[in-house]
Amino acid sequence: MISYILVHGLGQGPSSWEQVITHISTQVKFHQPCLSTIVKEQTLTYDHLYQGFQEECNKLESPLYLCGLSLGAVLALQYTLEHPQTVKNLILIAPQYKMPTLLLQVQAMLFRFLPGSVFQTTGFSKQDMITISTSIKHLDFTSHLHQITCPCHIICGQKDKANKKAAKQLANLIPHATLTLVEGAGHEVNIDAPLQLANEIKTTWFSVP
Numbered sequence: 001m002i003s004y005i006l007v008h009g010l011g012q013g014p015s016s017w018e019q020v021i022t023h024i025s026t027q028v029k030f031h032q033p034c035l036s037t038i039v040k041e042q043t044l045t046y047d048h049l050y051q052g053f054q055e056e057c058n059k060l061e062s063p064l065y066l067c068g069l070s071l072g073a074v075l076a077l078q079y080t081l082e083h084p085q086t087v088k089n090l091i092l093i094a095p096q097y098k099m100p101t102l103l104l105q106v107q108a109m110l111f112r113f114l115p116g117s118v119f120q121t122t123g124f125s126k127q128d129m130i131t132i133s134t135s136i137k138h139l140d141f142t143s144h145l146h147q148i149t150c151p152c153h154i155i156c157g158q159k160d161k162a163n164k165k166a167a168k169q170l171a172n173l174i175p176h177a178t179l180t181l182v183e184g185a186g187h188e189v190n191i192d193a194p195l196q197l198a199n200e201i202k203t204t205w206f207s208v209p
Contacts, residue, residue: 002088003060004205005031007053007072009094009188010132011122016069020190023198028206031060035071036123044128045135050075054082063088065205069190070094070163071132074139081144090152091204093197094163094187097170098140103162107133145173152177153204157185157192 006017014032021030038052053075057064064087068076073095080087111130122129152174156167158181171179180200185192 001061002063002065003031004028004065005057005067007033007068007076008035009070009072010129013123016190019194020198020201023195024202034123044131046132047135049132050078054079062086065089067091067201068093070187077141080148080150081141084147084149088150089205090150091155091201092152092170093155093189094157094160094167095154095170096163096166097145098142099137101137104133104137146175148174153200154179155189155197155200156181157187157189158183159186163187
């Protein structure tokens with residue numbers, strides 16, 4: 001039995017996938033881990049977040065079909081590299097594989113100037129967002145990407161200037177990866193273009209043997 005997993009991005013929650021799931025099928029069971037709650041009694045650094053995510057995935061029946069957006073794509077990518085026998089299909093949306101240090105510094109700086117109330121709907125506190133943005137900077141999966149052998153589909157919004165270049169590079173670095181740029185969508189493809197994303201997921205996951 002396949003476990004289908006949808007991993008949201010930073011600033012989102014599991015509900016960000018609702019429209020996508022509706023367009024796919026109400027008959028398919030999806031696992032949607034909540035990133036703001038999977039770290040127990042630890043500082044919310046990226047490493048602790050990944051540890052919690054890994055534990056959640058390890059509880060599920062394999063094989064795993066993983067789909068992640070932004071931060072969720074980074075988590076899904078790392079898990080696939082570390083568990084190649086478990087993940088059988090991978091979808092990465094608005095991904096990065098070598099963290100853009102300058103962009104993350106600017107992001108953390110912007111977070112510092114925003115009022116804490118802005119973050120209430122994300123499930124993360126203001127400090128959580130700053131800590132994750134700072135602690136993820138060391139990641140660089142470049143030298144390991146050739147090890148991914150499962151089918152991989154990379155998706156990015158056509159308007160997502162911050163991640164489109166990395167998405168194109170990643171499609172060239174992962175063996176046999178495919179790339180789709182979604183017209184009219186920005187960074188949050190699951191919010192901006194749920195129908196188009198649902199069609200991509202259906203084609204990738206449910207039209208394969």
